[in-house]
Amino acid sequence: MLNGPWLRELSRLPWGIVLVVTAITGFGLVVLYSAAGGSLTPWALKQGIRFAILMSVALGIAMVRPDVWLRLAWPIYGTVLVGLVGVELLGRIGGGSQRWLDLGFIQLQPSEFMKIAVVLVLARYYHFLPKGFETKWNALLPALALIALPAALVMLQPDLGTALSITFGGVVVMFLAGVRIWLFASAGLAAVAAMPLVWSMLHEYQRKRVLIFLDPATDPRGAGYHITQSKIAIGSGGLSGKGFLNGTQSHLDYLPELQTDFAFATMAEEWGLIGGIFIIVMFGVVLGWGMSVALKARGQFQRLLALGLTATLFFYLAINMMMVMGLAPVVGIPLPLISYGGSAMMTVLILIGLIMGIARENTLPRN
């Protein structure tokens, strides 16, 4: 058993990237430890245990061959979509904003899974689409529907950040699959033209967030407070930060959501620009690895899946960091692996597990 194919199979896993991911999470735990005022509770310990479990799950997923996912793409997508509708229905009955699906033993957030499922199903869709048909209307419309349906359902919750993430993942897969560039250009133009319509559909608090993002000074005590305090935390860290456990913005409660959405600011205050560059570089390594996996992958499905998922991870990172640095409105997207919270960590580790599976597949001899 021990000297059977197991060891050989495990050795095919990209252990280097597991190390990088663990390093990022470890740094995240340090930040959470400080955010709690130098205490493992309530965040760091729980997050650490959660990471250990989810990392094992990701390694397990990595052992599954990508062909399995190709076969299961539609059922997975369908199940998650049904989950989304279920959430929506329950929400209608229960009233208010509903994102959780309570299965009795576990609370699931189908919108999180949809970020992966949409990439999965589109990768499969384009895998079987013959070359040259990508830009044809009758091929384009189903793909768009596959993105629009879940995105619209998530928008109804309402959860702008996740809806954008789903859309981004799907659109990236379409782009990689070879849909004509001019379509993206015209879609971009159409999006700009549709801005007023989207504006009218946004919730009052979402509109306010956008307005405040455009000019945080208009509401320094209210919602603009988040952005202002986050910028102060990052800026006051300087080059090397105020030192571990010495952050004032975070420890004196000036920084809101210091352990979740604004964890990057909490980190930057104590570790400064150096800490920030460390995180950016480390994630850069993960993204670069994802891209190299995709470039080496065999078959359109694996290529699209690997890079689509990498792009989804990128979207998390970019939006969160832009938000805390005052470059994007506050949309409530956490920083993967660093921010405290189970859903985002689960999504990201599943996503990394899938890419690792493709990476393992790449090391197998071609038959």
Add this chain to the structure above:
Amino acid sequence: MSSEAIREQSFTRRALVLGGGMGLVGAMLTARMTWLSIFEGEQYRLASEENRVQLRLIPPRRGWIVDRNGKPLALNKPDYRLELIPEQITDLDRVLAQVGKILGLSFADELRIRADIAIQPSYMPVEVARNLDWPAFAALNVQVADVPGLQPVRAFSRVYPDADQFAHLLGYVGAPTPAQYKDQKDPLLIFPGFRIGKDGIERHEDRVLRGRAGAQRVEVTARGKVVRELDTRGDVPGATLRLTIDRDLQNFTARRLGNNSASVIVIDCLTGDVLTMVSMPAYDPNIFSSRVPAALWKDLQENDHNPLLNKSAMGLYPPGSTFKMVTALAALEAGITPDQGVRCTGRYKLGNNTWHCHSRRGHGFVDMHGALPKSCDVYFYEYGRRVGIDAIAAMARRLGLGEKYPLPLPGQAGGIVPDQAWKQKRYKKSWNIGETLNSSIGQGYLALNPLQLAVMTARVASGLAVVPRLLAPADGAAAPQFESLGIPEEHLALVRQGMYDVVNAGIGTARGARSPIAGVHFAGKTGTAQVRRISAEERRRGVKKNESLPWKQRDHALFVAFAPTEQPRYAVSVIIEHGIAGGRYAAPIARDVLTFMYDPERALKVLGPIEAQLAAERAAAEREEQAEASAAVQAEMMPSWLRTDDIVPPIYEIGPAGEPQLPRDEF
């Protein structure tokens, strides 16, 4: 090339485009973060310090005010309060309900708080409760610690042990007005519970008494909870202010006045020290320093005895016969000899009109020696007319009349010393001789304040240009050297002798003011000033006795005095509004006040019957009031920054300044 190979190629191209995009975003994020932390780092470091560190003011304790002997006139006692800052409150109803549960706010309290919030700018603190005891305050500190906008305040409230008797002199303290804060921009002014001087010496010397605020740097959380203290700069308490006032004398004087509407001033002729400056009735500055109930405020404003007015400094009165020293000195200066005189028949004819002396039958032959003791009007008509108004006005100014003195009081009335130029300027008319006659006996346009009369007396008594002062000099400072008035000593001696005779000679008009102290003699001059216009009909029927007139129409009673005559030291002026007659009513008060200077025990004995009578009157008034007292709302309060600036002295409607004097009973 297979279709798979083409797909791979196309994928690789697009993947590189995507990778490039990601790289760009990564570079942008790095650049942005560098910008924030390196290039704008200093600015954000300051912002984070500003967040973290809060400067808390430590209000200074207000300086004491003490009398010449160091006895306290105004001091501080600790006071625990709860205040509320409207701009920090999000849900007023909830906060009030919360406070109500702890303190039990009455409906009236709540109304008052709401009214205050409505009229005050939102950064001005509103008082919720005061005079809390220590356990309640300690409990409150815990219970409202996390309610933004509510502040338990440990402050000091001002206490005036002698209440009414020093009200006008000292003034009171109160919350700064919004205008004052805008003006001075001192954060101390909106510190909860901080009080500044609102009137009297408290207002004029506010800067001295206020002291300097200390500051404490504390680290606070976003919710304002103090984490730790960083450093502290102590406050500098206000300086103690020593006055020239003699507390015991002032108290005695105020009590001696009873319920008269009156002013008494005592000045030390050698140093100019104002020993007493009483204006009665007054108000209780202890109440004024917290909140004034609207009902009380209304009463004070409507009271015809003008309790809100400092009569000593702001009241203006015709001096009546107390002015005759001025006319006499002007006549002597003009070369009139003491032996020259007039025959007084009780009448003095000028053109078609007849001026009367207060003596209907006349005084017979009157010269300088008899003119002051008898207060013969005809003598002063005659010599006043001879020397002319300008000479009289010049002498009046030399004696300090019509002048404002450098005293730490927020307001002083200058008064009017008329002359030809003044009338020309004021009325664009030339002076007429009838006006000179009236001015000669202290009527007509003349309007002086009690302080000026005291200074005049001090100058006549000493022959020096005495300038009054209220702030005691530092210990060991030399006594002030006043210049001589330049009036020949024999003129002054004549006038002083006349004043001596007013009190001590058989012909004097103030024999009741004779000194009870062996070896000490008083000298003085009575005055009875007419305050009303007398109708033509009254003229025909003859003027009624003062006592039978309504209070408002009675003559003012005045008396000025100095003592001891052998070597003048103290000068006194007494004015009793509508007090009927200087000799009968004002002179005894001056006598008792001067007696107190030499023999307090003897002087205090006279208070017994006066205060017994007062108590009886007050009890009667209270019974009456209780009978008609309804359960009307008494709780309404005046705004915390109550002002008394707009209170003006009453204007007495006296007949045309040139009208002839009628026969009178008093002098």
